[in-house]
Amino acid sequence: MASAPPATPRTNRIGLSVLDYRGLKTTLCAGCGHNAISERIVEAMFEMGVRPERVAKFSGIGCSSKSPAYFLSRSHSFNALHGRMPSVATGALLANRTLIGLGVSGDGDTASIGIGQFVHLMRRNLPIIYIIEDNGVYGLTKGQFSATADLGSTLKTGIVNELLPIDTCALAIQLGATFVGRSFSGDKKQLHAMLQAAIAHRGTVMLDIISPCVTFNDHEGSTKSYAYVKEHDEPLQELSFVPSFEDISVEYAPGTTVDVALHDGSRLRLRKLEEGYDPREKVVAVRRLMEAHAQSEVLTGVLYVDTSAESFVDRLHLPDRPLATLPQEAVRPPRAVLDEVMEALR
Amino acid sequence: MAELAVAVRDPSALPGGDPVLNDMTIQVATVNGSGSQSANTVLLRTIFQMGVPVSGKNLFPSNIAGLPTWYSVRASKDGYLARKKEVDLLVAMNAETAREDVAQVRPGGAVVYDAPLGLAQLRGDLAFYPVPFDKLVGSITGDAKLKKLLRNMAYVGVLARLLELEMAEVERAIHKQFGKKAKALELNLAAAHAGFEGAAALQKRDPYLIRRMDATRGKVIVDGNSAAALGALFAGVTLVTWYPITPSSSLVETLIGYLRKYRIGPDGKATFAVVQAEDELAAIGMVIGAGWAGARAMTATAGPGISLMAEFAGLGYFAEVPAVVFDVQRVGPSTGLPTRTSQGDVLSTAFLSHGDTQHILLFPATVEECFSMAVEAFDLAEGFQTPVFVLSDLDLGMNNWMSDPFSYPEQPIRRGKVLSKEDLDRLGEFARYKDVDGDGVTYRTLPGTDHPAAAYFTRGTGHDEHARYSERAEDWEGNLERLARKMDGARSAVPAPIAAGKGARLGVLAYGTSHHAIVEARDELRRERGIETDYLRVRAFPFAREVHAFFESHERVYVVEQNRDGQLAALLKLDLAPELAARVRSIAHITGLPLDARSVTEELAMMEGR
Ligand SMILES: Cc1ncc(C[n+]2csc(CCOP(=O)(O)OP(=O)(O)O)c2C)c(N)n1
Ligand code: SF4
Ligand SMILES: [Mg+2]
Numbered sequence: 038m039a040s041a042p043p044a045t046p047r048t049n050r051i052g053l054s055v056l057d058y059r060g061l062k063t064t065l066c067a068g069c070g071h072n073a074i075s076e077r078i079v080e081a082m083f084e085m086g087v088r089p090e091r092v093a094k095f096s097g098i099g100c101s102s103k104s105p106a107y108f109l110s111r112s113h114s115f116n117a118l119h120g121r122m123p124s125v126a127t128g129a130l131l132a133n134r135t136l137i138g139l140g141v142s143g144d145g146d147t148a149s150i151g152i153g154q155f156v157h158l159m160r161r162n163l164p165i166i167y168i169i170e171d172n173g174v175y176g177l178t179k180g181q182f183s184a185t186a187d188l189g190s191t192l193k194t195g196i197v198n199e200l201l202p203i204d205t206c207a208l209a210i211q212l213g214a215t216f217v218g219r220s221f222s223g224d225k226k227q228l229h230a231m232l233q234a235a236i237a238h239r240g241t242v243m244l245d246i247i248s249p250c251v252t253f254n255d256h257e258g259s260t261k262s263y264a265y266v267k268e269h270d271e272p273l274q275e276l277s278f279v280p281s282f283e284d285i286s287v288e289y290a291p292g293t294t295v296d297v298a299l300h301d302g303s304r305l306r307l308r309k310l311e312e313g314y315d316p317r318e319k320v321v322a323v324r325r326l327m328e329a330h331a332q333s334e335v336l337t338g339v340l341y342v343d344t345s346a347e348s349f350v351d352r353l354h355l356p357d358r359p360l361a362t363l364p365q366e367a368v369r370p371p372r373a374v375l376d377e378v379m380e381a382l383r
Numbered sequence: 384m385a386e387l388a389v390a391v392r393d394p395s396a397l398p399g400g401d402p403v404l405n406d407m408t409i410q411v412a413t414v415n416g417s418g419s420q421s422a423n424t425v426l427l428r429t430i431f432q433m434g435v436p437v438s439g440k441n442l443f444p445s446n447i448a449g450l451p452t453w454y455s456v457r458a459s460k461d462g463y464l465a466r467k468k469e470v471d472l473l474v475a476m477n478a479e480t481a482r483e484d485v486a487q488v489r490p491g492g493a494v495v496y497d498a499p500l501g502l503a504q505l506r507g508d509l510a511f512y513p514v515p516f517d518k519l520v521g522s523i524t525g526d527a528k529l530k531k532l533l534r535n536m537a538y539v540g541v542l543a544r545l546l547e548l549e550m551a552e553v554e555r556a557i558h559k560q561f562g563k564k565a566k567a568l569e570l571n572l573a574a575a576h577a578g579f580e581g582a583a584a585l586q587k588r589d590p591y592l593i594r595r596m597d598a599t600r601g602k603v604i605v606d607g608n609s610a611a612a613l614g615a616l617f618a619g620v621t622l623v624t625w626y627p628i629t630p631s632s633s634l635v636e637t638l639i640g641y642l643r644k645y646r647i648g649p650d651g652k653a654t655f656a657v658v659q660a661e662d663e664l665a666a667i668g669m670v671i672g673a674g675w676a677g678a679r680a681m682t683a684t685a686g687p688g689i690s691l692m693a694e695f696a697g698l699g700y701f702a703e704v705p706a707v708v709f710d711v712q713r714v715g716p717s718t719g720l721p722t723r724t725s726q727g728d729v730l731s732t733a734f735l736s737h738g739d740t741q742h743i744l745l746f747p748a749t750v751e752e753c754f755s756m757a758v759e760a761f762d763l764a765e766g767f768q769t770p771v772f773v774l775s776d777l778d779l780g781m782n783n784w785m786s787d788p789f790s791y792p793e794q795p796i797r798r799g800k801v802l803s804k805e806d807l808d809r810l811g812e813f814a815r816y817k818d819v820d821g822d823g824v825t826y827r828t829l830p831g832t833d834h835p836a837a838a839y840f841t842r843g844t845g846h847d848e849h850a851r852y853s854e855r856a857e858d859w860e861g862n863l864e865r866l867a868r869k870m871d872g873a874r875s876a877v878p879a880p881i882a883a884g885k886g887a888r889l890g891v892l893a894y895g896t897s898h899h900a901i902v903e904a905r906d907e908l909r910r911e912r913g914i915e916t917d918y919l920r921v922r923a924f925p926f927a928r929e930v931h932a933f934f935e936s937h938e939r940v941y942v943v944e945q946n947r948d949g950q951l952a953a954l955l956k957l958d959l960a961p962e963l964a965a966r967v968r969s970i971a972h973i974t975g976l977p978l979d980a981r982s983v984t985e986e987l988a989m990m991e992g993r
Binding site for chain 2: 057088089090091093095105106110111112113114115116117118121123124125126127128129130131132133135136153154157353354355356359360361362363365367368369370372374375378379382383
């Protein structure tokens with residue numbers, strides 16, 4: 038059986054305690070789904086033994102985008118512009134390819150104002166973990182519908198959403214992200230394993246995490262409320278994550294499990310809860326997502342994973358050393374080059 | 384006006400008149416997409432190779448093929464490089480515009496035209512030279528498409544005959560143009576010779592001649608976008624992002640060529656990344672992200688792109704992130720005249736974004752400065768931790784200019800105030816926005832710095848010295864005042880203005896490509912109107928102290944620029960004390976054509992009542 042997160046040891050494999058992964062005290066509403074996600078990020082980073090200084094956090098604007106202040110204080114963070122986090126993250130991660138990029142966005146930040154940058158980020162397969170803390174509304178501007186609000190979902194004021202939602206997971210899969218999952222801020226176990234796998238994956242990880250807004254979208258009639266999501270949650274698999282530094286081999290009955298070898302040598306075990314679902318097949322994934330919409334299911338789990346695709350930094354043939362800190366000798370051609378160019382212009 | 388008033392000569396009397404040597408404007412009128420660019424470059428290079436100072440300007444439509452286009456070549460023994468309004472010699476190849484083109488030629492000038500156009504009757508005060516171009520190139524090729532191209536090289540041959548250009552130099556220029564493309568080389572050489580031979584029968588009836596001089600030795604010919612690209616290459620740029628837009632595209636395209644050639648190691652690893660972004664918002668966003676992470680990052684754009692970059696420009700200023708943006712200005716507002724030149728982005732870029740934002744602007748006037756200012760822009764951006772905008776323009780960026788070769792940057796690359804792990808060990812503490820040195824420029828750390836105290840939270844929201852969120856009035860005010868102090872410090876770090884003149888009462892102040900018209904206009908003013916002027920060429924914003932001093936020492940200062948509202952004049956008025964601001968006189972025009980001296984001379988003289 039997939040195990041619950043192990044009891045937190047006092048220090049992790051690089052000798053840090055969980056406190057070293059904490060951030061400032063949250064200023065978000067008590068009970069906001071975003072807070073739970075911050076906690077899961079702290080746990081996952083701690084357990085994976087990631088050095089916080091190696092992480093760069095990115096966000097746009099929104100309640101969700103504030104949350105990087107509430108975890109990993111020892112990591113640099115860039116709280117950018119509304120909808121423009123993907124470009125900032127792209128630039129920074131190209132400047133320093135050795136960083137572990139972690140982006141946090143909201144459904145408004147991603148699916149409305151930021152949809153252009155989002156789709157192009159997905160296309161590039163830049164190594165980054167991109168999290169959408171999805172509550173179906175603009176929390177920070179006090180509860181207007183976002184573009185992920187489901188058809189028929191209502192606001193507190195009774196206004197009904199009459200447009201189809203954008204499924205960010207389906208988009209991400211179609212556009213080239215190489216690890217796509219949907220989870221729920223209230224599902225500790227699933228989210229924990231998914232985040233660990235995300236850290237181990239090299240390429241664009243896109244996680245749409247339903248994260249209820251207790252203040253503006255947790256009422257009866259909302260399809261992004263705690264109650265609704267709990268009731269309609271349709272997990273595709275039971276996830277367990279085996280880090281590279283742990284050697285656990287468990288035998289599974291053939292056909293019941295998809296075992297994904299991740300880039301750093303760790304393994305993601307997906308025990309199938311649904312017959313025939315293989316997260317390595319794009320078309321299946323997108324079709325299943327469409328079906329879920331038709332059936333009002335909140336389909337969660339690892340929807341798609343491809344560990345073989347070339348990442349953006351590979352395609353650009355970047356050196357191992359960060360571009361940012363290359364010495365002058367590496368980036369300023371010698372005098373003879375200028376002479377050669379000038380000669381050709383004579 | 385004495386010198387410029389050209390007597391209307393009886394065409395029959397022309398051969399007896401004095402020849403006009405190395406001083407003329409040749410205008411070639413063709414159709415866009417007809418392949419005249421190579422021929423025009425060969426013409427320009429031939430004159431250049433004969434040692435005669437020359438400049439070329441391409442006046443082209445926003446169109447891929449079919450609309451009229453003009454190329455003007457100015458040979459000037461005095462070294463004037465500005466556009467000249469008057470056309471001395473017209474090459475009329477475009478039926479659609481031929482009549483209008485002929486009307487532009489100054490009395491006593493000449494017209495080479497495609498014989499079937501039958502233009503000779505249009506005016507009695509010009510020398511007309513009909514040339515049967517189709518027939519001339521017909522013997523070289525039967526291919527209709529090639530013929531159309533070769534007609535262009537044929538007019539170079541015709542001009543060689545009429546102007547007495549040395550055919551050996553024409554051949555050398557053709558070799559340079561077509562390099563290793565053997566077939567094209569052979570055809571074009573043949574076409575030039577066909578033109579030269581075909582023109583043997585023409586009886587020379589105009590005074591214009593090119594004679595060998597020695598004023599271009601050692602010089603290069605290059606466009607400003609290539610020069611800026613070279614500057615970026617030698618500045619050690621590591622991230623380049625862009626979204627194609629005229630007239631900036633060729634800057635990045637040329638840079639990509641240079642980067643691939645000179646910045647890929649033997650291991651196949653590139654010491655750079657180029658990203659064609661989804662739009663200008665993403666292009667600047669990537670630059671800001673990369674600058675934050677420590678890369679030397681740049682993008683290049685034009686007006687519409689600059690508008691889109693506004694929000695990020697403010698973030699860069701406020702969060703204090705280095706970035707270099709080349710704005711190759713074209714005519715706005717809106718899509719405007721996308722293939723015409725202007726200095727119309729100066730005011731909006733100086734304050735690009737909302738709130739109390741201010742940026743460093745650099746104003747290159749020459750291709751040499753496109754190169755050197757590109758290098759400086761990166762040092763300034765990292766030194767002041769702020770976006771730097773290099774405001775070039777279409778005339779500078781896309782036209783070919785004669786120049787001294789560029790000098791290799793002697794200064795080592797300056798990366799600004801960045802703390803390493805060792806620095807942090809030594810200091811024991813770090814506050815991102817604390818003004819330790821009193822110059823407003825604070826220390827930063829780069830992500831990935833392996834020290835528990837290295838991290839900080841970069842934000843566009845109000846913050847204290849530790850980059851912590853703050854809405855406290857003192858924090859806000861203190862931070863904004865420090866930013867103002869930082870910008871004030873930039874006054875003495877940006878390229879200083881360049882002064883010319885010897886203590887006249889009147890001042891002329893200009894920047895960027897307006898410079899070339901000013902050089903000539905000052906001579907005209909002195910010669911024709913007896914008006915002496917001093918000249919200050921401003922090279923950056925915020926303004927250096929010398930700019931204030933220039934106003935202090937002149938009764939009136941004419942600020943000349945290529946926009947409607949006098950944008951730099953407005954910036955100056957904001958910066959100067961009221962009594963000095965009252966000395967600003969604005970001469971601002973925008974036609975889409977590069978500024979010419981005559982317009983400046985006349986307007987200034989009129990404003991002076993002379
Ligand atoms: C350019 C711009 N337009 C509008 C806003 C106002 N604004 C701030 S947050 C936000 C929506 C945030 O929604 P979401 O991303 O879903 O985050 P949440 O607060 O729900 O977590 C908006 C519209 C802004 N900051 N910038
Ligand atoms: S308003 Fe909603 S999204 Fe924002 S902090 Fe409160 S609960 Fe969270
Ligand atoms: Mg939201």
